Amino acid sequence: MDRSFPVGPIRPPSEASSLLLQVTRGCTWNKCRFCVVYRGQGFHVMKPEEIKQNIDNMAYFRDMLVRHAENGMINKESLYRELETLTGPELQCFYMVYNWLLAGGRSVFLQDGDSVALKPEKLADVLTYLREKFPQIERVTTYGRASTLARWSVDQLKLLREAGLDRIHTGFESGSDNVLQMINKGLTSEQQIDAGKKVKAAGMELSVYFMPGIGGRNFTEENAEQTARVVNAIDPDFVRLRTFVLKKESEMYDMKLRGEFTELTDRERLREIRDLISMIERNDVQVVSDHIVNLIGSLNGRIGTDRQKMLEMADLVLNLPEEKFRLYQLARRYGYVENYSQMAAVPGSRMEHFRTVADSYGYGEDSGWEEHINDVLRQYV
Secondary structure, eight states: OOOOOOSSSOOOOOGTSEEEESSSSSSSSSOOTOOOOOTTOOOOOOOHHHHHHHHHHHHHHHHHHHEEEEETOOOOHHHHHTTTTHHHHHHHHHHHHHHHHHOOOOOOEEETTTGGGGGHHHHHHHHHHHHHOEEEEEEEEEEHHHHHHHOOOOHHHHHHHHHTTOEEEEEESSSOOOHHTTTTTTOOHHHHHHHHHHEEEEEEEEEEEETHHHHTTTHHHHHHHHHHHHHHHHHHHEEEEOOOOTTTTTTTHHHHHHHOOOOOHHHHHHHHEEEEEEEOOOOTTTEEEEETTTTTOOOOOEEHHHHHHHHHHHHHTTTTTTHHHHHHHHHHTTTSSSSGGGGGOOOOHHHHHHHHHHHHHHHSTTHHHHHHHHHHHTOOO
């Protein structure tokens, strides 16, 4: 009997130590002009029986480790003998479960892009089974499109919460209807607000994603202002920053080539983030900058207590002269720093290299510097 289980292509950075349980495949919409993750793939909702079998397979590998444990230690000799009987895919799945347990085995993330497309009653049954098989689990989270969440009632979402779903991640990208239409997001800001309020009313944590720069030059102010409007209407637990990176394989790159979309600079995208933080009125909202594409990696905090600190952190970088700004961009994009205060710790030889790279582009308006930075960013998305 095959004991392997499927794993989807994406998860939030905050779920790096989570076990990945696939509930659906692909995305229900799959038409966003900026996204290329699921291009060429159809959407498929897995049957509860199929998902439960995958949970059983995960439990099988957990139990395998238990069988070879003696006095709290793994008998590697006997374990390796059994591992030799596994196929390649099974061995990969074993190590996924092993590494998850090694990290504590406390969280699970449901994949793929819109797991709540599985009817709440069926998904609740799966969640109950998952919790029974792995009673040590402390948190279960998933992605969910706002348009799908808006279809379900508060009572249906409460059913998910009671069965053990703790948090929903949803990619709003923008709260501007003009931007949502431009990127072909397939929903409106009112659907975002409806979905967000329902999730909160159901008692689950809500994590929404904002893409500074997704509106381009035409909608840069509106992107921040209207996103703040949506956030203020919902009061989500988290606003996660995902600075927009234009993929060359996307429809939006074609829009750029046709002159229909103008990318923002790194400095302008940071200004959008600053504007959003300044306009959020909900004190309990936590801003989270947990991805390398964000220019300031430690721009984190609760609006009610940390707003000023975050604004000052952004202003420090925004006000840098161009030469220092470029050096910071490179140090940040290559993972040496989280914020500007850490620049002094960057090795001198590395800083000299960064200076050589920055100066090689010149400092004219058409220097090509921003395109160089965007090429660096594309390796991360």
